[in-house]
Amino acid sequence: MADQVVLRHVTKQFTTRTLGTITAVNDFNLTVYEGECFSFLGPSGCGKTTTLRLIAGFEDLTDGEIELCGRLVSSKEKNLYVPPEERGLGMVFQAFAVWPHMIVFDNVAFPLKIQGINKHDIQKKVKEALRNTSLDGFESAYPSDLSGGQQQRIALARAIVTNPKVMLLDEPLSNLDPKLRETMRFEIKELQRKFNFTVIFVTHDQSEAMAISDRMMVCDMGNIIQIDTPINLYNRPVNRFVHSFLGESTFINVIIQDGKVYAKGNMEQALDIPIPPDVDREMVIATRPNAIELTRNRGYKTRIEKRTFLPDITEYLVPMGDQLLKVQTPHRIKFTQGEECYINLVNPMWYPAEDKELETERLRRQLI
Amino acid sequence: MTLYRNRKRSDLAAIDGKKFNLDLLMTGISFILLFIFAVIPIAMIAYNAFFYKGQFSLKLFTSVMTNKHNLAAMWNTIKIAFWVTICGTLMGLFYAWLLGRSDIPCKGLMRALFHIPYMFPPFIGAMAWDILFSGRGGYLNTWLMKTFNLPRAPFNINSLGGIIFVEISYFFPFVFMQVVSALERMDPTLEESARIAGASQGTVIRKITLPLVTPAISAGALLILISSLAHFGVPSILGFSKNIYTLPTMIYALISRSSGSFEGIRQGAALSIMLIAVVGIALIIQKKVLSSGGYDIIKGKSMRPTLIKLRGAKYPLLIISTLTLVIIVLMPLVTIFLVAMVRAYGLPLIPKNFTFKNYSKIFTSKATLDSIKNSLFLSVTAGLLCMFLGVMIAYVVNRIKPKGKGILELLSVLPYSIPGTVLAVGVILTWSGSLGINLYNTIWIILVAYLARYLSFSMESASASLQQVHSSLEEAARACGASHTESLIDITLPLIRPGMIAGFFLIFLPAMRELTTSVLLYGPYTRTLGVQVYSLREAGMIPQASALASVAIIIITICNALITEITKSRKGV
């Protein structure tokens, strides 16, 4: 697979009036392969949108270089900057950015008109794009007459009509309701399979990213934390932040004493988990509510504090030490409130104890 | 025990029996007041134009309409308005784009300069331009003739062109404000998506930005058009010496020259119909354009729009734009203050000819002090009354929502759409005894005219404030044990107070520097500040007129600064 989008040592700094110089993107190195669906995932202020805008060319980088389909488009060293209109990309924005003063046909035909393509070919290509996005019949409508989902499809049609090699999607589904988000996700994936373009998808919604991506990048405060497939990121997150960002997490504060692991608040009963090398006295064990096994005889002894039935799972709260753990199981695992039970943690991750300063800095960035 | 009403189910008010009466009272008063202020004056004009001694007669109207001077005045009005609109729009557009979309430096300075015209009554500006470029030999004309050995004065401000020029300099900010606001609030991704699609910056402006701000441009342009059609101050200062009339100044001339005789007023009424017709057409166009709606282009997240880099053109544009602003904004200001200091009009404006005697003269003249007192009284009273009445009407329209609230809204906006001159004529006809009450030549008739004219300001700002006070805030108070009245006093009133105060100053400032209406309504002892400046000038006492004008400017500037401070520090809802 060819290297479609390459970022080398890309850095972007902003000078703001209120908060001084901020490094929004710090030394990003990544490669997106041809035909891949690659997501940028992270909380607001992490640098994902800025990176996308650097690739699109709306911002110029402070350092590093960006290559698109083998062509250098931004380089600090060589003082090169190719403007957005010459990068040959397709892009879809969060607020659709569909022009309200043009009918659907003219919206989608716009990129082709700019290229100077003749009328007959424009007709053909626009019609095809509209068919691929389920918009045939709507050529003469104005965007304001259509629903949010349809407007987003106009934006999609406009982006694919020039057959770009790389498509940039900036939180395209955030303004749609949940059911529509799922439908559009499938449609985007179908389009990608059909036309085999490379997709870079920016989102703050982790389930969306996991559902659509071949690989994803999690970033935080301007730094890339981890790049991998969704399953690996979910299963083996490299730190506490990634763990809690990608789905529900259960963190247990533990104390290691005499070669045994104890939950904080209960030094009577040890947890039967192997201790990795190189640990401190106080650590945090991370697992997920659905990765805690509830049995009747084997494991850490505790009891059911509260039980709630939810449509797809049963949720239990069980005390462990001075913490209350959330456990999620299918309905067929049946325990009653107050009943004694045993829990086992399946493949937990180990992390160092809490860092409060990071959280404050993260909040600060979200205000920008 | 509560009264049980079957009719208004979903209305909070109907449950509390006592409240029913209060609401009805407020609604009733609102209708009556608006009828008195808005409907009757216009009706009186129509009546007096078309009826003579109780009988319908088109004689007056036809004689007025076929009079060649009147026709010339109407033609002038339209011509001036046309050119002012075109040029003002282009100028406003230029500055809006410059400050809203380009990377030109010194934006703060230019925006600050834009605030000055708002503090400057246009007729005082016209006075200043007349001092500089009067056809008979203004200061700058004389200086230019001497320096360049010219046989005649190069510029004559006492012309249609001069009137057009001065009006443009006061009205172009209307378009500027509308367009710059649209540009700043516009979703930048609308332009970014065009660039990704391959369009160059120029194409983006042509095909995307411009069409999307066209509604804002139209709105601003129509505002200029209507303001110019109805405008009195500038044509009166610059036009009379050369017998150039517009409809508003013609109406004034007819009435003032007939010394308030009934015949003169009748002719004024007939001419007013002509003016109403012209303005009415413009208003209909405005309504049509505004109702076809703008585009929903406002962005949600706060994003910075990409500024267009001017590169080489940056500094030349900077120089041109700042210079133009300096000329049209600062020059009149400086002139007024300099001439206020000169010992005798015509003497060169150099320090050795300066004196403070003009100031001492005006401050010891009873007429001047009275005029300041009158204006303060009128502005404060009109401000307060309009503030409370505006809140009441806004409450009726927004919360009580009776049948016919559309009429209420229309009636409250109507007086402002009528040219000030016409409103004055209507007020004269209504309150000069023909309906039983004679307020003519008293200060009260001016107050009545101000109330009619400015009520819509305070109603709109009170409406805006009320809409921000979500009804759940009042409902929460009710659930906490407060009665309806208590919730109004504890919750609603404090939250709209900042809006009310802003509404007060929204009226106080224009009323202080007003001329158009009071110039037709003043009596020997009831001159306003504007009228006094005007009168001093008419009497040829230019330095004193300038001195008083400078005082007016200072008062207005101070009040404006006060408001900005007050509204800035108060946090609203």
Next chain:
Amino acid sequence: MANVRFENITFHYGSHCVLKNFSLTVEKSQIMCLVGPGGCGKTTLARCLLGFIKPETGNIWIGDRCVFSAEKRINVATEQRGVGVVFQDYAVWPHLTVLENVTYPMRKRRLPKQEINERAKYALEQVRMTGYEKHLPSQLSGGQQQRVAIARALVSSDDVIVLDEPITNLDAKLREEMLVEIRMIQKKIGTTILYITHDQGAALKLCDKMAIMDWNGRLRQIGTDEDIILRPADRFVFEFIGLSNFIPLVEKNGKIGLSVGEFIPYPDSLPEGFDSSKKMEIGVRPNDIIFDDASPIRAKVRRVVFLGREYDYFLQLGTKELRVQHIALDVSQLSNVNEGDEVGIKFLNPRLYEANQHEVTQEVTA
């Protein structure tokens, strides 16, 4: 703490009937969650209880006080009903400090100053806002403002509090925390709570009992979370709560089977109640469809989506598209079902319902 009784409440908005002979009892010190689709009348019912609107028929009792009776022409004014409220947008008064907000209800009742201060202090402790007395709402976060609103509701009523979507505007993590807090406070103080929401998960976690309303303002089921999930009263409840699959059933040659373009005889036992004169369907939740190679019901896997906690499968059974969800205990064990596979499926807990297309999808237009 008092109980709340709605008897025979009817209410129209214009010609649109929102509530018709609606009756509901909320027991003393109970958290009752009222859930239903948008426009179903749950907010209308709350506003009737608060006294902002007046029903056309029926009675409303708070404890042993009748606060509304259409027949007896009783309609107690809002300020005298003693019902606290927390709105969706908190409605914390921006021009008053936290303390002034919380003490307002008591000042209106003219309680002695000493008592006001004590009760305010206690209320703020319950919501963990001690120390914020002099703050203005604009200085607080969304979650903090909501806690102030709750404290204010607590002191304005000993009997009943209405919470109308109070946590919808908070982010997911905060929502979880607030649910726990509301429950804790309520257990401690014992106020009766009527909680209105469209968030099913929140309702299930919070409630002692849950009441489900349909589009027409009719009560479909009242029960605990277990009742609603394991024993839905009818098709509306089953379809409204969570996700569901419906497959048409027909009887052919004496056998009951699935009608999905082809006829597949159903291998296992079905619940009672199959009526061949009506159009019947089998209803089954995505989590109750498991893969079983031995099953004669074969489907094709169109798409596999990994969502972290669960795998989503989209299957094609004849002409019917089925949705299957399996919660993953150990994600490192990759799903052994791939796109394009043909799999055998088995239904756990199938339910028999009449095919009635107009139930859930019907929107009563105003």
